[in-house]
Amino acid sequence: MEFLANIGLGFSTALSVANVLYCFLGALLGTAIGVLPGLGPVATIAMLLPMTFGLEPVTALIMLAGIFYGAQYGSSTTAILINLPGEASSVVTALDGYRLARQGRAGTALAVAALGSFFAGTVAALIIALFAPVLAAVALSFGPHEYFSLMVLGLVASVAIASGSVEKSLAMILLGVLLGLVGQDSQTGVGRLTFGMTDLLDGVEFVAIAMGLFGLAEIVQNLENPAERNSSVARIGGLRLSRQEFRQMRGPVLRGTAIGSILGILPGGGATIGAFAAYMAEKRLSRTPERFGQGAIEGVAAPEAANNAGAQTSFIPLLTLGIPANATMAMMTGALILHGVTPGPNIISGEPTLFWGLIASMWVGNLMLLVLNLPLIGVWVRMLSVPYRVLFPLIVALSCIGVYTVSNSTFDVMMMVAFGALGYLFFKLQCQPTPLLLGLVLGPMLEENLRRAMLTGRGDPTVFLTRPISAGLLVLAVICLAAMILPAVRRTREVAFEE
Amino acid sequence: MKALAGSVVLLALAATAGQAATYPGKTIEIVVPYAAGGGTDLSARILAESLQKHLEGSTVVVRNEPGGGGSNGTGKGLKAEADGHTLTIGAQGPIALLPHYGATTYSIADVDFLGLMGRNLQVVLACKDAPFRTFAEFMDHARANPGATLIGNSGAGGANHLSFEAYGKATDTSYEHVPFGGASEALTACAGGHIDAVTATPAEARPHVEGGAVTPLFVMERERIADMPEVPTAVENGVDFTWSSWKGVIAPKGIPEDVRATITAVLAAAMADPGFVQKMQEMGEFVDFRDPAGFETLAREDSARAEGLIRDLGMYGMNK
Numbered sequence: 001m002e003f004l005a006n007i008g009l010g011f012s013t014a015l016s017v018a019n020v021l022y023c024f025l026g027a028l029l030g031t032a033i034g035v036l037p038g039l040g041p042v043a044t045i046a047m048l049l050p051m052t053f054g055l056e057p058v059t060a061l062i063m064l065a066g067i068f069y070g071a072q073y074g075s076s077t078t079a080i081l082i083n084l085p086g087e088a089s090s091v092v093t094a095l096d097g098y099r100l101a102r103q104g105r106a107g108t109a110l111a112v113a114a115l116g117s118f119f120a121g122t123v124a125a126l127i128i129a130l131f132a133p134v135l136a137a138v139a140l141s142f143g144p145h146e147y148f149s150l151m152v153l154g155l156v157a158s159v160a161i162a163s164g165s166v167e168k169s170l171a172m173i174l175l176g177v178l179l180g181l182v183g184q185d186s187q188t189g190v191g192r193l194t195f196g197m198t199d200l201l202d203g204v205e206f207v208a209i210a211m212g213l214f215g216l217a218e219i220v221q222n223l224e225n226p227a228e229r230n231s232s233v234a235r236i237g238g239l240r241l242s243r244q245e246f247r248q249m250r251g252p253v254l255r256g257t258a259i260g261s262i263l264g265i266l267p268g269g270g271a272t273i274g275a276f277a278a279y280m281a282e283k284r285l286s287r288t289p290e291r292f293g294q295g296a297i298e299g300v301a302a303p304e305a306a307n308n309a310g311a312q313t314s315f316i317p318l319l320t321l322g323i324p325a326n327a328t329m330a331m332m333t334g335a336l337i338l339h340g341v342t343p344g345p346n347i348i349s350g351e352p353t354l355f356w357g358l359i360a361s362m363w364v365g366n367l368m369l370l371v372l373n374l375p376l377i378g379v380w381v382r383m384l385s386v387p388y389r390v391l392f393p394l395i396v397a398l399s400c401i402g403v404y405t406v407s408n409s410t411f412d413v414m415m416m417v418a419f420g421a422l423g424y425l426f427f428k429l430q431c432q433p434t435p436l437l438l439g440l441v442l443g444p445m446l447e448e449n450l451r452r453a454m455l456t457g458r459g460d461p462t463v464f465l466t467r468p469i470s471a472g473l474l475v476l477a478v479i480c481l482a483a484m485i486l487p488a489v490r491r492t493r494e495v496a497f498e499e
Numbered sequence: 500m501k502a503l504a505g506s507v508v509l510l511a512l513a514a515t516a517g518q519a520a521t522y523p524g525k526t527i528e529i530v531v532p533y534a535a536g537g538g539t540d541l542s543a544r545i546l547a548e549s550l551q552k553h554l555e556g557s558t559v560v561v562r563n564e565p566g567g568g569g570s571n572g573t574g575k576g577l578k579a580e581a582d583g584h585t586l587t588i589g590a591q592g593p594i595a596l597l598p599h600y601g602a603t604t605y606s607i608a609d610v611d612f613l614g615l616m617g618r619n620l621q622v623v624l625a626c627k628d629a630p631f632r633t634f635a636e637f638m639d640h641a642r643a644n645p646g647a648t649l650i651g652n653s654g655a656g657g658a659n660h661l662s663f664e665a666y667g668k669a670t671d672t673s674y675e676h677v678p679f680g681g682a683s684e685a686l687t688a689c690a691g692g693h694i695d696a697v698t699a700t701p702a703e704a705r706p707h708v709e710g711g712a713v714t715p716l717f718v719m720e721r722e723r724i725a726d727m728p729e730v731p732t733a734v735e736n737g738v739d740f741t742w743s744s745w746k747g748v749i750a751p752k753g754i755p756e757d758v759r760a761t762i763t764a765v766l767a768a769a770m771a772d773p774g775f776v777q778k779m780q781e782m783g784e785f786v787d788f789r790d791p792a793g794f795e796t797l798a799r800e801d802s803a804r805a806e807g808l809i810r811d812l813g814m815y816g817m818n819k
Contacts, residue, residue: 042536049536049544143693184568184818187678189656191602191818198602201567201818321690321706324683331536338541340781343706407534407565448680455677456649456693 006356007129013058013357014364022059023361026066027368033067034074034087035380036398041071045331049338057339058354062361064335065315068328069362072311073117073369076304077380080109082395084215088206088272089307091437092279094214096292096299103295110377111241112249112297113304114370120257120305121366124312127261128319129359133348135313136320139265144453145464149473150266151446154273156477157280159435169435172426176439177446179204186448187455199411208403208416209440213433215399216416217423219392249301252282256305264310265317276438278306284483293432312362319347319355522583522758526558529748530579530587532572534565538700538784539746542616543588545778546748549769554761567602568657569593573749574604581753583762586613589749592658595802599809600656601819607802611754614766615747615789615797617779619700621662621719622730626651627692627712634717634736637696641672650674651685651697659685659698661808662719662742666733668808669740689713701726702783719743726783745787745801747794763791 013019033044045064052060072089079085080097093113100109127135142150159169182193183203194200241249256278263274282302283292292299314329321343324330336343341351348355383391403416426433457463465471527550531543540563547559564572569592576587589610598606623637631637641648652660655678667673677694679685682703689697690712697713701724707713708727715730719742723732733740748766769775770788779786789797809815 042534045536049541140687140691143688143691185655186680187655189600189654189678189814189817198567198571198604201602317687321687321710330683334536334538334541337702337782408563409566452677452679455675458647 003130006352007360009352010129010356010358010360013353014062014360018056019059019062019357019361020364022055022063023066023365024368026063027070027365027372030067030070030072031074031077031369031372031376032070034071035077036074036402041068041328042331044071045328045335049331049335052335052339057336057341057351058357060335060339061332061354061358062365064332065358065361066365066368068332069121069308069311069365070369072308073114073373076113076117076307077110077373080113080300081106081380081383082215082391083218084395084399085210088210088437088441089275089310090303091210091214091272091434092275092303093300093307095279095434096294096296098218099293099295100297100300105295106381107377108241108245108297109300110380111374112245112300114373114377115241116249116253116256116301116305117308118366118370119253120260120309121312121369122363123257124261124264124309125359125362125366127313128316128362129356132316132320135265135316139317140321141469142266143467144449144456145467145470146473147266147449148446148453149464149470149477150273151442151449153473153477153480154276154438154442155446156480157277165430168429168431172431172433172435173439173443176436176441177443178439179209179436180440180443181447186444187451199409203444204415204440205403205406205409205412206437206440207406208412209419210437211399211403212416212419212421213423213426213436215395216420217427217433219395220420220424221427222388223392245297248297251285252278252298252302253305255281255285256302257309259302260306260309261313263306264313272307272310272441274306274310275303278302315358318343319358522761523554523557525584526560527554527583528585529559529561530572530576530585531561531563532565532569532576532588532590532593533563535563538619538782539588539590541782542746542779542784545775545782546616546769549772549775550765552774553768553772554765568597568654570597570603576749577605577609577751579751581611581751583750583754583758585750586762587749588616588746589798590746591744591798591801594749595798596656596658596661596805596809598802599806599815601816607798609752610798611750611752611759612791612795612798613748613750613759613763614770614791615745615787615794616770617784618743618745618787620724620726620743620785621698622701622704622724622727623696623698623716623719624689624704624707624713625696625716626689626694629692629695629714631695631716632714634731634733637716638670638672638736641670641674646673646675648674648696649677649694651677651679651688651694653682653685654678654680656809656814658742658744661805662698664808664812665742665804666719666738666740668811670738700783705783724785743785745797747789 029044030041033041044067052063075085075087075090076093079090079094080101083094083098085091085094097109100106155173159166182200183191184201185192191201259278259281260274263277279299279302282298283289286298318324318329318332324333333343341354399416400413403412404410406412423433464474529543529547531540533539543561547561550559551557564575569590573587573589573593576585579585594607594610597603625631625637631640650663652663654660659682660676660678663674663676679688682699685697686699686703686707688694690707704715708715715727717731717733718724718727719740720732721734721741767788776786
């Protein structure tokens with residue numbers, strides 16, 4: 001009963017005219033900046049923060065939250081249409097989404113992404129409303145040991161993600177880990193692999209690498225191959241999903257929502273890992289894993305659901321513990337503090353209007369995004385029929401601006417160009433760039449947490465197995481590894497029998 | 500020839516005089532060497548607002564130049580033209596610590612200190628499930644287990660790390676320092692009971708203290724602080740130890756004297772503005788205005804102290 005009263009309070013707050021208006025404004029702005037590659041929600045929220053001074057705290061927060069999940073929607077749009085993932089969490093969406101677009105099914109891919117995200121966002125908001133305090137405790141129980149084991153699981157899973165040669169995937173992961181090591185060592189402060197360049201002390205900017213390897217490399221490929229390019233532009237494809245397509249996306253969306261919701265709670269890259277994990281799970285479960293990477297609807301539905309669910313549940317540590325799970329949430333903390341609200345364990349009882357109003361606004365916001373995005377799909381897709389000679393310089397220019405705005409650094413723009421060249425080389429060598437990005441994200445976290453775990457555990461490696469969560473994750477990793485090796489064994493056996 | 504040189508000097512003088520009359524001739528930029536949204540960035544934005552109010556006809560904007568722990572933006576700010584139109588937020592890390600590691604394009608000698616804005620007070624917290632709850636218990640535990648108490652910090656070589664190394668030196672105790680990727684990560688690990696103690700600002704600590712996960716042990720100030728009056732200082736427990744980090748406004752050396760006088764006067768007025776002070780306090784910032792001389796003394800003392808610590812740790816010049 002109390003829950004219903006709370007939800008009632010939430011909706012009465014979220015549905016006030018001003019809040020609905022600002023929610024819409026936030027969602028619209030978010031979608032727009034998400035579509036512009038690179039210009040992320042962090043920079044946008046920073047720029048808009050002073051404008052919210054005059055607003056009620058809850059109204060300000062609703063608008064900023066709208067920007068955040070709007071950007072998640074928007075960045076999937078560019079990932080699907082032009083293979084430009086603006087955010088780490090939409091890298092996976094690009095894998096199958098862009099394939100679908102090239103097959104003339106861009107409309108389908110975008111619709112699947114929008115519906116999947118909507119469903120996941122709705123469910124995740126419900127999860128926050130029901131379980132936020134309990135889940136916050138789970139997030140706190142993750143120490144260095146647990147994070148290390150989670151990263152091991154992630155790296156094992158990332159081998160499964162890639163299609164094609166296992167050796168090449170492994171090589172790409174290692175290259176990614178190596179790139180991730182560039183910069184100041186977190187445990188001693190010494191610069192590693194920086195070659196004396198101060199620009200490299202903070203490491204290589206993720207956005208620059210992702211946009212180079214995916215976006216720029218794709219453009220070079222397209223320019224090399226004009227015939228193929230035209231065929232993808234000519235057909236747009238219907239926006240309506242067939243009954244069969246609905247059936248195809250149902251399971252993946254449900255599982256993606258579950259995986260994304262859980263991983264999103266963990267501070268530090270939860271939403272990204274969630275998207276990767278959901279994709280991996282679908283590929284494992286599928287009876288036809290070879291379709292993945294070739295334009296599988298499941299390959300769009302699952303990660304999209306996961307990253308949107310994760311984006312939403314990453315509010316849990318902020319609202320219940322005052323702990324920002326990622327850079328955007330750190331901005332939200334700043335916004336709350338500026339409005340005189342201290343995020344922390346007391347926020348639910350101390351600021352019920354704000355807490356429940358924000359949660360209710362997530363439903364409203366997700367609905368708005370759906371209403372906003374479904375009609376826009378036609379517009380985005382029509383953008384593709386712009387002649388490529390006009391489109392590609394535009395993409396390059398927007399990419400440069402996007403990368404530059406991350407930290408006002410021309411060095412990052414150069415890096416993007418270099419990685420564009422590298423991405424083209426990888427394409428020629430038939431090496432997939434996705435495992436590299438995973439190595440880049442997970443590798444440094446793996447190392448940091450291993451060293452931290454050895455420090456706090458006084459050099460005792462058995463702690464990884466005696467702490468239950470850590471042990472459970474490691475067991476999962478072993479199962480994953482076995483599942484990967486076993487089908488291969490079975491297949492060779494089958495081949496042997498046939499002979 | 501002499502006449503020519505004379506007229507050049509005259510022209511230059513005229514130019515400087517003209518500058519004061521027209522200052523600010525264009526938009527004033529405040530370089531923040533950190534990403535948007537952090538405490539320093541938000542303080543700078545509030546200061547910009549207040550400056551605009553106190554300097555007639557001026558437009559003050561904030562430009563974020565993050566990277567290198569603040570050394571990137573500080574370096575750029577100090578390389579800007581010394582005409583008073585580019586001010587920089589000078590924080591303890593980039594000015595007093597980082598030059599000793601060797602990866603900066605500047606040293607403290609290049610800095611013109613214009614006014615201290617505020618300090619970040621430091622409170623030491625006992626983490627969830629830590630075997631101590633008071634200052635005395637903490638010290639007993641530290642003495643009984645040399646090098647074993649796990650102290651989380653926000654990054655190796657940062658202020659948060661050095662301050663506790665300095666505390667160990669002052670009390671003749673030793674600790675296991677566990678670096679995290681930022682203050683909030685360390686505080687999270689503390690609230691989860693994965694380490695024994697951590698240092699934080701009162702504003703960062705408050706929600707966790709109120710939630711009961713962590714217990715404040717002592718503050719690194721000479722006097723008890725208004726925010727947490729029940730928490731003792733190390734000094735009153737017989738340990739002569741204080742540490743705080745700080746931020747103020749700096750500029751490259753060589754700003755024309757009259758322009759500089761205008762800036763320092765306006766800064767003093769902007770930072771004394773009740774609206775500014777109130778907003779800063781609401782954000783949990785500790786406003787502590789000091790004039791250029793007072794600011795410089797503080798910075799130079801901290802720089803000398805940090806250099807000693809960094810040399811002891813064998814980290815001097817490691818990123819050169």
